[in-house]
Amino acid sequence: MPLLPALAVVLPLLLAAQTIEEQEWHLDALDVYSAQDQSRGDGVIVAVIDSGVDATHPDLAGRVLPGTGFGSSKGTDGTTDVDGHGTGMAGIIAANSRNGGALGIAPGAKILPIASADEKEQFALDVVAESIRWASDHGAKVINMSLGFSSSMTPSLVKAVNYAIEKDIVLVAATGNEGKEVSAPANIAGVIAVAGTNREGKPWKSSNVGTDTVLAAPAVSIVTTAPESVYSSGYAEMDGTSAASAIVSGVAALVRAKHPQMPAKDVVNALIKTAQDLADPGRDEATGFGMVNPMGALTAQFPPVARNPLLPEPKPSTTQPTPTLAAQQPVQPVVEMKDRLPFVAGVAGGTALMTGLLIALPAIRSRRREPVVSARDTPPTPW
Template identity: 45%
Template sequence: MSGTAPANLHTSAQASPDAAARIRADQWHLGYLKVGKANQISQGEGVVVAVTDTGVDPHQDLRANLLVGTTTISGTSGDGRKDMNSHGTSMAGLIAAHGQSDGTGALGIAPRSKILPIQSSGANNVGTADDLAAGIEFAIANGADVICVSSSGGASPDLIKAVKAAILANVVVVAAAGNTPEDSYVGYPGREQGVIAVGGIDRLGEHASISVLGPEVDVVAPAVDIYSTSYRGKYSKGTGTSSATAIVAGAAALIRSKYPNLPAQEVAHRLTATAIDKGPPGRDDQYGYGVIDLVAALTADVPPLGFETPSVTAPASTAAGNRTNDNSTARGLATLGVLLAAGGGYLVWRRRRRGGDPPPRISR
């Protein structure tokens, strides 16, 4: 399987009514991104988002939006609705959590979208590139409109083929840029042209120190102290571009719901064209085209892509251009979502690595 170490899991008490009442206020990214205003325009109705991750538990704040999926881990079986790690449930909650009828519980960016859970990584947060490839193929075959890949790492011929097939099938593919210090450049599939590569910002809207830089970064979203659902009915607090990726996948779901006939490339274009510019004027390696603006992406008059307008994801940097591998780890689920301590009913997750070299990678 891997060259990455399993996550250290520290679980606290079972989720309580008090935790459910607090979680919404703890989700600072909702106010920052004006999710309430965006949800007056779109809530993601009719959109299926595939989450290729560690599986998704039927959390009380999410279960009404959870479809039957699959596992693609070699030698295992299942329908994707079991998570031994928490990461996948956290990502799904950021996308589509509906909360509870009394207004408590976690809320996702697109709370009426549906989650197609695909377990492509195990309890130790590691899966192969080919497991991820099979997950993407399943998502295409089962009607996914958006695929969320909250990971970054190596590729295989099958993974490259699957990602390109998703793009050709008019699916919006969103992937994490990666986290320092484990990652030093944007890995796969974020570096594939046509994939939306997502970096992170902190609570102040500034570049998150954990977020990888690179010419492939397209947009950024909140990535620090991000609260969401977790396994076994609990909640989580995470820092990493995993969370930012799930948030952008939710944004794509809002757009696909509001503009159901808009091609995937135009969905990505709406996100980049309406992003709030940060850093040097124009696109840069920290922020890409800027911080996503949900309301603008849903309401702005955005001209369609012109013949000479580049699609998302700039060409890979030459520094990473010669790295190769055959079936290296499609890792990053732990790397990209470092869940930190939180009081009263929150999961605590810290990731550590074994010594030695990182897994080999392949560039586009």
């Protein structure tokens, strides 16, 4: 039998023999199992600002706290998800791999879901700003933002980020998937902007990059949880910096659990200092300081830093008080809604392709596909 037809027959059989967890190649690539021997994220709350999180998913059982909603989701507790993107991010962060299902980076962490999309699964800058503030006031130690806007940042978004930093929170955001400059809020000083890499550890060609890039993480063929209303198997496979951002948020949760007294600024410093350089020595536009390194961040010891290393140094003055965090940020003029071109960062190709527009005006919507699920992966009845 010719080689290519033979592979066409054998490959689906091999995939069908794998559990969902075994299809999560990024776990081995990042040595996550060794990291989980050090920490599982217990006691850490990770806010997921997204489309909501399906709290009935078996792999997220007991992981999802009551949250909230903004925009058209106002009045909800964030625990439903008709789109599936937020559930996917929650799974990457904290899924608990029941019956061979998906395993998150920090399965001991709790997810605080914040549904911030409207009935068309669109976001708005000010709604995301509200979401950041709410998460900051409700126990979040890490905030994951697998979303972004290709327009300039607004003062409300910058102030919300500063508010969270002052509350000792680690903020993580996707750089975006358009092959352009880093999006907001990832491009705001103090936020860990995460770009994507492929299976070979090379920059993912669709990842947004630039001088604001801080870290890199796997962003191709990431298998994770999905509402059964979206995929009957309860799982999805996606490409995008959405997934990369969620991976880094999970690693931040591991560090915060192992070192509960460590301030956010030192957590950020540990993630940066232990990243595995992927290009020339030092920071670069495509991968920032390098690939996130869970074991390195958990075990390395660094002296405390005076401030978040992603913030600019305050300008000394003999006549004026030290500027606030907000004053240190390069604030752009408020952008009219018609000028905003936001996007949600998770994308993928292949079968079951879903393209659409998110947020206030044209945007890249998450495109996902369903992974091969074997009979032993069949999830139990949702609770």
